[in-house]
Amino acid sequence: xxxxxxxxxxxDLKTIRFPIMAISSIIHRVTGxxxxxxxxxxxxxxxxxxxxxxxxASALEAMDNPIxxxxxxxxxxxxxxxxxxxxxxxxxxxxxxxxxxSAPKAxxxxxxxxxxxxxxxxxxxx
Amino acid sequence: MVTxxxxxxxxxxxxxxLQRASAVILAAxxxxxxxxxxxxxxxAAMWQGLFASLPMQxxxxxAVLAFVAHAWIGMWTVVTDYVKPIRVRYAAIMAIALIxxxxxxxxxxxxxxx
Numbered sequence: 489x490x491x492x493x494x495x496x497x498x499x500d501l502k503t504i505r506f507p508i509m510a511i512s513s514i515i516h517r518v519t520g521x522x523x524x525x526x527x528x529x530x531x532x533x534x535x536x537x538x539x540x541x542x543x544x545a546s547a548l549e550a551m552d553n554p555i556x557x558x559x560x561x562x563x564x565x566x567x568x569x570x571x572x573x574x575x576x577x578x579x580x581x582x583x584x585x586x587x588x589x590s591a592p593k594a595x596x597x598x599x600x601x602x603x604x605x606x607x608x609x610x611x612x613x614x
Numbered sequence: 615m616v617t618x619x620x621x622x623x624x625x626x627x628x629x630x631x632l633q634r635a636s637a638v639i640l641a642a643x644x645x646x647x648x649x650x651x652x653x654x655x656x657x658a659a660m661w662q663g664l665f666a667s668l669p670m671q672x673x674x675x676x677a678v679l680a681f682v683a684h685a686w687i688g689m690w691t692v693v694t695d696y697v698k699p700i701r702v703r704y705a706a707i708m709a710i711a712l713i714x715x716x717x718x719x720x721x722x723x724x725x726x727x728x
Binding site: 578 | 721
């Protein structure tokens with residue numbers, strides 16, 4: 489097959505970067521996987537909290553444990569990001585944010601909104 | 615049409631619709647529960663009374679079913695994209711299915727167990 493031999497080749501990894509849309513998409517996936525695993529903690533906590541007055545008290549007590557509190561903060565943060573990214577996804581299904589100008593803006597907004605939710609979830613849990 | 619024996623709805627279009635329908639249910643459930651916790655000073659009687667009411671039980675079971683479908687489709691997509699050796703991939707899908715089945719039974723037990 490005939491090929492132009494002087495095509496530019498870029499193997500400098502420092503200059504190769506994911507577009508911001510790819511980054512927001514990968515985080516959407518990662519947060520989904522985290523919730524698949526983290527649902528264990530939430531389900532355990534919900535089950536305990538519904539098990540009579542003692543259960544409710546012990547669920548509150550468990551949330552004072554720094555590890556449980558961290559898991560809860562993580563879950564709420566990750567849920568918040570996944571929520572915003574999901575709404576962006578639904579909007580894209582309707583044909584929005586698909587141009588060269590609007591797509592990075594929507595991805596940027598998703599990342600910033602996610603960061604804000606991480607902070608707010610932390611304030612809520614502690 | 616894309617058909618795969620291991621995906622949730624047996625074809626891509628069905629999965630596509632289920633993923634969005636379950637997303638909307640889970641989003642509504644999330645907004646309701648977090649809103650409820652933020653707007654009320656919840657105590658044991660109030661919290662357990664909420665989950666003992668029939669509408670909340672229906673909403674919760676709907677959310678559990680939506681979670682199972684949504685997580686299956688999402689995890690299937692991730693595993694199919696990143697896990698290439700076929701035996702490892704099927705083992706992972708089986709493990710995910712088993713875990714989701716456990717979540718389903720556990721979720722029903724939590725909702726009706728008190």
